[in-house]
Structures are given as C-alpha cells and as structure tokens.
Amino acid sequence: MSIFSRMVLPFLVVSGSAVANEETTATLAPFTTKAPAGSTLKVALTVTPPEGWHTYYLDPGEMGLPVSLEWKDLPDGITAGSLAFPLPHRVSTGDLATQGYEDPTHFVAELKLSEEVATGPVTLAATASWLACDNDACVPGSQDLTLDFEVIPAGETAPKVSSEMSQILLNVPIDAGSKWQSELTSNESDWQLILTPPADWTWPPANSLDLFSETPDFLAPGHQPIIENKDKKLVITAPKSEYADEKASPALVLFGPQPPLRFTPEISAKSGE
Amino acid sequence: MRTLALAAFAAVASLATPILAKEAPAFTLKDLDGKEHSLADFKGKTVVLEWVNFGCPFVKKHYHKSGNMPELQETYTEKDVVWLSIATGKTAESISSSEAEKAGSKATAILLDPSGETGKAYDAKTTPHMIIITEEGEIAYDGAIDSNSSSKAEDIDSADKYFADALDAVLEGEEVATAKTKPYGCSVKY
Incomplete structure (x- = not known):
C-alpha cells in the first residue's frame, strides 16, 4: 500500500460512514404472521439511530420528543393500543x-382484533416519528x-412466537397488577415510592433495579434513584422534576424484573406529615 | 369611600408583582454588527430575550415554516417592546446576518454570547427559550413559546400561547397567569 492510499483510506471510511449515518431508520414486524379474530396482535417497531445519535423515551427529560407510531385508516374491527417503551438510558443532549x-431499539405496539373482524390477509399502514x-x-x-399479517378465524391457534420476539416482550412494561401495593409520597425535593411485592416475588439485587416515569416531567432527569430493600419492601427515592404536577397520578416503571412493572400510584400526603 | 380605597390598593398590589419576581441578570453583549447592547440600556422598557439557533428544527418551526416568531417580533416591537434574540456558545460563532434575514427575523437585535455567560445566568436551556423582563427589570416569564413541543408548524395554532399571553399580561399591567413553563427545542450549545 502506498503512503498516499494509507492517508486517503481512513478519510474515505469516515466520510462513507458519515453519509450512511445521516438517517434514523424504522421497521415494523408482527410477533406472529397469523392472529385469530378476538385476539391482540403485538407488533415490534424497531428504530435505529445513526451512530452517535439518540432517540427519546416517553419522558424525554429536559428536551426531546418520544418515538411515536400512528396507524392510518385502520379497517373496521382493528384498534390500536399504546406503544410500549423498553428501558431508556440516561444520555445528555448538549x-x-x-x-x-442510542442503539437499535424494539418498541412494542398492540393491535386489538375484534371477534367480528374480517378474516384473511391484511396490510396496514403506519407512520413512525422521532426526534x-x-x-x-x-x-x-x-x-x-x-405491516402484513393474516387474520384467522376466532378460536384457531396463532403460530408460536419466536424466542427472539419473546425476548423483546420481556423488555417492555406490563401493569404490576393488584398483587403489588404501591404508595407515593413527597417532600420538598424528592418523591418516595414504596412498593410491597407479593410474597412469592423473587427479589433481584437492588442495584439491578431502576425507575423511570412514563409521565413526562415527573422525575428529575439524569438522576439515578436510590433503591433500597427495607422490611420486604422496595423504598425508592428520586428527585422531583422542577415541572412536576403534584396532583396527577404518574405511570412509574420499575425496570429490572422481566417484564418491567408499571405502577400508577395516587400521590399521598407529604412524607413526614 | 374607605372601602373603595382599600379595594383599589388591593388590586394594585396583586398586579404589581410578577410571580417569578426575580431580578434579571445584567449583561452586555455585541450584536451581529459589533455594536454593544446592555440590559441596563433598556430600563423602563419591557424586554424579551429569545434564545435562537436558526439551524434548529424547532426554531425553524417558528421562523421559516410559519413566520410565527417574526410576526410576534413585529407585533410587540411596535408596542415598544425590546426584542433581543441571543445566540449562545457555538451558535454565536456560526450565526450570520444572512441567516437571520432568511429566517425573516424582525428582532430589535441579535446578540452574541459566545462564552455562554449570559445563557447560563438565565439558565437558557433550549432554542427557542423565552424570557420576559418587566420595565422594573424583573423576570415575569421564563419558558416555552407555547404548549405544543412538536417540531411541526401546523401545531402552532392549536397550542396554548404561554409566551404571548404572558407578554400581553405584562403590557396590560396584569398578573402573569403562567409564569414558568418547560422550554422546548434543541439544547443550547454551551
């Protein structure tokens, strides 16, 4: 290799990757290619930002807009649910x-199929948006x-979800349900969330847990919450966002369990009062 | 008569104090032509500070794509408001008059804050980020231009006009109903 080509090659590589990295891309894939009428079909939305770039969580922090998915002209008998977000990272923008x-990320959308929905092949259109x-x-x-899939008659068995797709489902939150108790209080600067798990819950190490709010501007962004095991309860302390609404019930997600658990506690009287 | 006088006093008291009631930090910055402007020069006037970066899509939403910001600049400078757009940090090194002209800017001046000192003094977070300073030199509003944080110009009309409502209130001598909101846009490039 000549000195000239040694000098030029790295430039070409950098230049080429910069061009290739200009655009964020998205894909849609059904969890199963066939879904019975009366069931819910899950759909993976995968968004890949260029290297060095990032997209945003439901609570984007001090700036940003969350990834979104809008279905167009859904046929009778098909309705869309909300988009589920996996564990975000604390990243700075400036x-x-x-x-x-920052990485390719799988979000999960839901399509509810009524009992009366027409059977047969379906092609749906949607627009994914992001900042x-x-x-x-x-x-x-x-x-x-x-998105292409086939609606099969109610009662027929849907194909098995692949292990790869099953793993995606383990990363997005589900509602914690009534077996858990949650209590949310606050003082001047912090929220305190106390979670009482069901007796049969397998306790992961506290340092493997994290808490994010799906409600924007509830927790101060950029702060790792303090999570402690105390008397068979999880005591989570996290600073408030300066824009927090002290009255609205937030959606808070405990990441660590698979799938992550979503809590929507009412805000109780202030701590220590 | 006495009751009337008391009522009048109460009304004035409630109008006189902006909710934030924080003294606006002093600054002296050069504009795009190299002319210095100090906040102190505008004592006795209502002053708007608007953080700007014409390359930011959220700034373009309110300039190139809608003309919303230039319209606000024209409307309020005609009412004797001083409108200072500020380019902070790296943006101060790249912003130009031709860029401002292309965006349709009708600000009183576009000021350069390359060190970021003025931006940090006001905790300017995004472009745009709007501040309203009263004739008395107090911050009456700090936050977003409106309630819809999307980057789409078609969302402007249906948004709550936080900034314009606050500025109208200040000019009418009324209390600002929403004095602090979360600004939205691109991060200020300190």
Missing part, C-alpha cells in the same frame, strides 16, 4: 439531561411503514 436510546439528536444537532424524522 448540556441537557435527557433519556433515550434524533447528537450533541450538535437535532433532526425530526418519520418513516411510512407497512
């Missing part, structure tokens, strides 16, 4: 504390996507 995803930022720039993006 000097601002934000929460999002992608690095430390110097932000680019809002969107991509039109299609």
Whole structure:
C-alpha cells in the first residue's frame, strides 16, 4: 500500500460512514404472521439511530420528543393500543439531561382484533416519528411503514412466537397488577415510592433495579434513584422534576424484573406529615 | 369611600408583582454588527430575550415554516417592546446576518454570547427559550413559546400561547397567569 492510499483510506471510511449515518431508520414486524379474530396482535417497531445519535423515551427529560407510531385508516374491527417503551438510558443532549436510546431499539405496539373482524390477509399502514439528536444537532424524522399479517378465524391457534420476539416482550412494561401495593409520597425535593411485592416475588439485587416515569416531567432527569430493600419492601427515592404536577397520578416503571412493572400510584400526603 | 380605597390598593398590589419576581441578570453583549447592547440600556422598557439557533428544527418551526416568531417580533416591537434574540456558545460563532434575514427575523437585535455567560445566568436551556423582563427589570416569564413541543408548524395554532399571553399580561399591567413553563427545542450549545 502506498503512503498516499494509507492517508486517503481512513478519510474515505469516515466520510462513507458519515453519509450512511445521516438517517434514523424504522421497521415494523408482527410477533406472529397469523392472529385469530378476538385476539391482540403485538407488533415490534424497531428504530435505529445513526451512530452517535439518540432517540427519546416517553419522558424525554429536559428536551426531546418520544418515538411515536400512528396507524392510518385502520379497517373496521382493528384498534390500536399504546406503544410500549423498553428501558431508556440516561444520555445528555448538549448540556441537557435527557433519556433515550442510542442503539437499535424494539418498541412494542398492540393491535386489538375484534371477534367480528374480517378474516384473511391484511396490510396496514403506519407512520413512525422521532426526534434524533447528537450533541450538535437535532433532526425530526418519520418513516411510512407497512405491516402484513393474516387474520384467522376466532378460536384457531396463532403460530408460536419466536424466542427472539419473546425476548423483546420481556423488555417492555406490563401493569404490576393488584398483587403489588404501591404508595407515593413527597417532600420538598424528592418523591418516595414504596412498593410491597407479593410474597412469592423473587427479589433481584437492588442495584439491578431502576425507575423511570412514563409521565413526562415527573422525575428529575439524569438522576439515578436510590433503591433500597427495607422490611420486604422496595423504598425508592428520586428527585422531583422542577415541572412536576403534584396532583396527577404518574405511570412509574420499575425496570429490572422481566417484564418491567408499571405502577400508577395516587400521590399521598407529604412524607413526614 | 374607605372601602373603595382599600379595594383599589388591593388590586394594585396583586398586579404589581410578577410571580417569578426575580431580578434579571445584567449583561452586555455585541450584536451581529459589533455594536454593544446592555440590559441596563433598556430600563423602563419591557424586554424579551429569545434564545435562537436558526439551524434548529424547532426554531425553524417558528421562523421559516410559519413566520410565527417574526410576526410576534413585529407585533410587540411596535408596542415598544425590546426584542433581543441571543445566540449562545457555538451558535454565536456560526450565526450570520444572512441567516437571520432568511429566517425573516424582525428582532430589535441579535446578540452574541459566545462564552455562554449570559445563557447560563438565565439558565437558557433550549432554542427557542423565552424570557420576559418587566420595565422594573424583573423576570415575569421564563419558558416555552407555547404548549405544543412538536417540531411541526401546523401545531402552532392549536397550542396554548404561554409566551404571548404572558407578554400581553405584562403590557396590560396584569398578573402573569403562567409564569414558568418547560422550554422546548434543541439544547443550547454551551
């Protein structure tokens, strides 16, 4: 290799990757290619930002917009549920504390099929939207996507979900349910969430747990909460967002368990009162 | 008569104090032509500070895509408001008059804050980030231009006009109903 080509090659590589990395991309895939009428079909939305860029969580932090998915002209008998978000990372955008995803990330959408929905092949259209930022720039993006699957008669068995897709489901939250007790209080600066798990819950190490709020501007972004095991309860202390609504019931997600657990506690009287 | 006088006093008291009631930090910054402007120069006038970066899609939403910001600038500077757009940090090194002209800016001046000192003094987080300073030099509003944090210009009309409502209240001598909101946009590049 000549000196010239040694000098030029790295430049070409950097230049090429910069061009390839300009755009965030998205794909849609059903968890099963067939779904019975009367069931719920889960759909994976995978969003891949360019290297060095990130997209945003439901609570994006001091700035940002969450990834979203909008279905177009859904046929009779099919309704869309909300988009489920996996564990975000605490990333900074410039000097601002934000929460999002630097890597290819699988979000999970739901389509509810009524008992009366027409059977046969279906092609649905949707638009995925996001804001992608690095430390110097932000680019809002969107991509039109299609989803193909077949509605089979009610009562027929859907194909088995692949192990790869099953793993995706283990990463998005479910409602914790009535076996858990949750209590949310606050003082001037912090929220305190006390969770009482069911007796048969397998306790993971406290340092493997994390808490995020799906309600924007509830927790101060960029702060790792303090999570302690006390008397068979999880005591979680996290600083408040300066914009927190002290009256609205938030959706808080405990990450660590698979799947993560969502709590929607009412806010009780202030701690120590 | 006495009751009337008391009522009048109470009304004035409730109008006189902005909720934030924080003294606006002093600054002296050069504009795009190299002319210095100090906040102290505008004592006795209502001053708007607007953090700007014409490359940011959220700034473009309110300039290039809608003309919303230039319209607000025109409306309020005609009412004797001083409107200072501020480019902080790396943006101060790249912003130009031609960029401002292309965006349709009708600000009183576009000021350069390359050190970020003024941005940090006001805790400017995003572009745009709006501050309203009263004739008395107090911060009456700090936050977003409106309630819809999307980057789409078509969302402007249906948004709550936090900033314009606050500025109208200040000019009318009324209390600002929502004095602090979360600004949205691109991060200020300190």
